[in-house]
Each structure stands twice: as C-alpha cells, then as structure tokens.
Amino acid sequence: MFAVFKNIKSSLYIISISTFAFLGLLSFRNAGDSLNKNFLPAQKAVNNTERFIYPELVKKFYLLNCENYFWYGQDEEFTAKRKQLLTVIDSSFYYGLIAKAYHLQELKLKFETVVSDSTAMLNADKLFTDAAIAVFKDIYQGYKTKAWVTYDQLSKINAEADNDYLLQCLLNATNAEKLQSAVEWLEPSDKDYLVLKNELKRLKQKKKTDSLTYVIHAMNMYRWIHHFHFEKKIVVNVPATRLSYYENDSLLLQMKTVLGKPSTPTPLFATVCDEAILYPYWYVPSSIIFNEFLPLIKRNPSWIDAHNMQVVDGAGKVLNHHKLNWAAFHNGYFPYSIRQSTGCDNALGVIKFNIISPFGVYLHDTNNKTAFLSGYRFFSHGCIRIQEPLSLGNKLLKNRLDTTFLQSCFKEQKSVPVKLDKPVPVFVVYMLAETVPGSKVKYYKDIYRLIK
Numbered sequence: 001m002f003a004v005f006k007n008i009k010s011s012l013y014i015i016s017i018s019t020f021a022f023l024g025l026l027s028f029r030n031a032g033d034s035l036n037k038n039f040l041p042a043q044k045a046v047n048n049t050e051r052f053i054y055p056e057l058v059k060k061f062y063l064l065n066c067e068n069y070f071w072y073g074q075d076e077e078f079t080a081k082r083k084q085l086l087t088v089i090d091s092s093f094y095y096g097l098i099a100k101a102y103h104l105q106e107l108k109l110k111f112e113t114v115v116s117d118s119t120a121m122l123n124a125d126k127l128f129t130d131a132a133i134a135v136f137k138d139i140y141q142g143y144k145t146k147a148w149v150t151y152d153q154l155s156k157i158n159a160e161a162d163n164d165y166l167l168q169c170l171l172n173a174t175n176a177e178k179l180q181s182a183v184e185w186l187e188p189s190d191k192d193y194l195v196l197k198n199e200l201k202r203l204k205q206k207k208k209t210d211s212l213t214y215v216i217h218a219m220n221m222y223r224w225i226h227h228f229h230f231e232k233k234i235v236v237n238v239p240a241t242r243l244s245y246y247e248n249d250s251l252l253l254q255m256k257t258v259l260g261k262p263s264t265p266t267p268l269f270a271t272v273c274d275e276a277i278l279y280p281y282w283y284v285p286s287s288i289i290f291n292e293f294l295p296l297i298k299r300n301p302s303w304i305d306a307h308n309m310q311v312v313d314g315a316g317k318v319l320n321h322h323k324l325n326w327a328a329f330h331n332g333y334f335p336y337s338i339r340q341s342t343g344c345d346n347a348l349g350v351i352k353f354n355i356i357s358p359f360g361v362y363l364h365d366t367n368n369k370t371a372f373l374s375g376y377r378f379f380s381h382g383c384i385r386i387q388e389p390l391s392l393g394n395k396l397l398k399n400r401l402d403t404t405f406l407q408s409c410f411k412e413q414k415s416v417p418v419k420l421d422k423p424v425p426v427f428v429v430y431m432l433a434e435t436v437p438g439s440k441v442k443y444y445k446d447i448y449r450l451i452k
Helices: 002-007 009-031 055-064 076-090 104-112 118-141 153-171 176-186 191-206 209-227 286-299 369-373 389-396 403-407
Strands: 232-237 242-247 250-260 269-278 309-312 337-340 351-355 378-380 384-386 416-429 433-436 440-443
Touching (some): 055 153, 076 104, 076 118, 076 176, 104 118, 118 153, 118 209, 153 176, 191 209, 191 433, 191 440, 209 416, 232 389, 242 389, 351 389, 389 403
Parallel strands (some): 250 378
Antiparallel strands (some): 232 242, 242 250, 269 416, 309 337, 433 440
C-alpha cells in the first residue's frame, strides 16, 4: 500500500484528498442520530490546538478520517497502536530526533490514565495525532532543516504534496503493525543512510558527543534531500568540497569543487538549475570591483587589457576604458559594469550553470584547474567551481553538449544559452559527516564554524 503512495504520491494526492472528503460527507449524511462508537463528539469539541505542533494538519486529518477517533476505541488494537507510537517516539534518538519534541511525557500520562470523558478523549486523540504527524514528518523530511538553508525554493513548492502524503500514510496505519511499517517506509533504506544510522548507535555507546552531533545533522539533511525523490538532482556538500549528481536517487557522478573562503562563504540553499551558458562572460560583482579591482585599475587602466576585461555601460555597449576619468570613481560610485571576455582564460571557463537564487552564485568551469589539486579548496568569492563541468553538462543536457565547440577555446565567442529540458534541483548543504566508499563515515572540518 505504501509503495503505491510513494511512487505516485504527487499525482494521487488531489484524488485521495477529494475522495476522503467525499466519503466524510456521506458519513455525516447517513449517520443520523446513531453515532458510530468511534465517532468524535463534535458538539463537545474545544479549541485546544494552541499547543499542537501542526494544528492545521490535525484538522485536515480528522476531516479525511470522517471525524472518527483514530487512537481510542473499545478494541485492544487502539491501545496497541498508541503504545506503538510511544515506542517510536521513545526510540526517536536513533532517527536523529529529540523525543520531548513530540509531547512524550503528556502522551505517556494519557496512556496510563483511563480517559472516559468525551471531551478529554477527543483532546487526547488529537494530541496523539499531532505527535504522530510531527514524528512522521521529521522521520520523512528531517528535523529542523530549515535553519540550515538560507533560501529554499524546493520545500515550499512540494509542501502540500509532502503533507498529503504523510497524512495518507498515517490514515493507513490502522493498527500497531501498520504504524511501524509506515515509519520504516518513511525512513530511507539505502546503504549510505544506514551507514550513518549505525554510526550514530556506535557513537552513542562510546559517548562521543561531538561526532554524534555531526552524524545526527547529516542524517536529517540526508532525509530532507532524498525525500523528494527527484528524477535528477545535484548536491554540493560544502565541507567536503564535492559535488554529487544523482538520477532517481542513484549516484552517477562525483567531482571536486572549489568553494567560498570563510570570509566570503558559499551560501546554503535549495533551488533549481535551469540553463547552461556556453562561453559565459564573467560580470564582476560590485563588491569585487570596489574592494579589489578599482584601486588597481585607477593606478593602471591597462590592467583591464591584461586581464581580458571590458567596461560596459547600462545598454551593454563596450566602452573605451582608456578614455574614462578613473579619478572620479570611488568606493560606492562606479556607474558601469566590468566583465571578462569569453574564452578559456575567463574566470568562469567555457561553461556555467545558472542557478535561480538571490545570491548571484552559480556552478561553473574555471581557468584555474590547479586549485583542484589542493586538499584545501576554499578560495572563491562564493561561487562553486567544478572539476568536470563538461561531464556534468552532458548529464544535464542528455549528451547534447557540443564538447568540441567548448574545447576549441574560441576568443571573443558570443555567449550561447542552452535551456535544460527540465529544471534540475540543486542542494548546497553543510554536512560534516558523510558516507564514503567502503561503507565508512568521513568527517570534515567545520570550515565556516557553523556547528556548535
């Protein structure tokens, strides 16, 4: 059952939600005065949702469940299901979670207490539902990942489908065994994730708290990245200075990267790459113009010629920089752009991959290939230089990349934009622990000092 939802979740959600809502209406129409023994006493319901983690999802869940109790009833299976949820929450550490985040103590108290009052039973039922939704969500999507991305275009787009999928999984957990199966289904089962999970158990036994923090964070980020099940995706792990390319969650390509210096760090984000630019111009960011280039050019305008640069006005016209009054320009005032002409000497190399974000950061080739020989590769102003741009280009463009054209290193070649058939998700993340070949966990230095 869960496999059906996982493989076609996006297309089924609208159908599933509509169907359950329709059945709910039929239930109300046919119930009359004779209420099902598990039916919620709506007339006695109170607004007690302020302490819920996901009050709107709880409300939606009971609509889909035809306003029936889900955790309380006369059969022993209800007791067993509540007990199973408590077991999952009690063991949540081994998913990289914190048990107290899911009403644990209050749920235990309600489990041990006989609830006979209908209003109290309603509130207890909803509290168990809220806890189940929260722990399902974190096992599926990762815990507190929002704090680790400055810009996230992907989660927002997929939020409704993710929530509907989780509610559907919970609705199908009609007994203790199915509840446990749902948890196992929501958690990744691939080898790389299981290596991290086993490492967590090992570190817990040895009480290695620093490494423990790294592994917990990596597990949650891994779940977030992979729960989307995108057809294609690019993942850049900043501390590892490495890019990984996946198709259908299978790793097909890895390469070294050069990333931002600690003083100009590469931002962390989740977005899409929508096109490749062949023979790109490098438009110098204003921060680099003012802080680095302008003092050099004012002393010697021929510096622009030596570095294959051009001064361009707002209309895109190339100006004669030798006729400009450089003495009039200063930090904060320079009404033009500076760009580097295309070719193999360009700082972006012969290809760059546009990324939709507010940071002006992208993946690109480089004219400085020797940087990839270094073990320390934090040299850029924030952009992501990649070791094998043509290999990545062929993956993204389905082998339609004209590598001969790029390797010819034409001078003053006009830039050629090439749209991808479909935007490809890009994750730039910060994980200090990672599974590497040989089923081992490798740890990285906290170069940006982000883990406390």
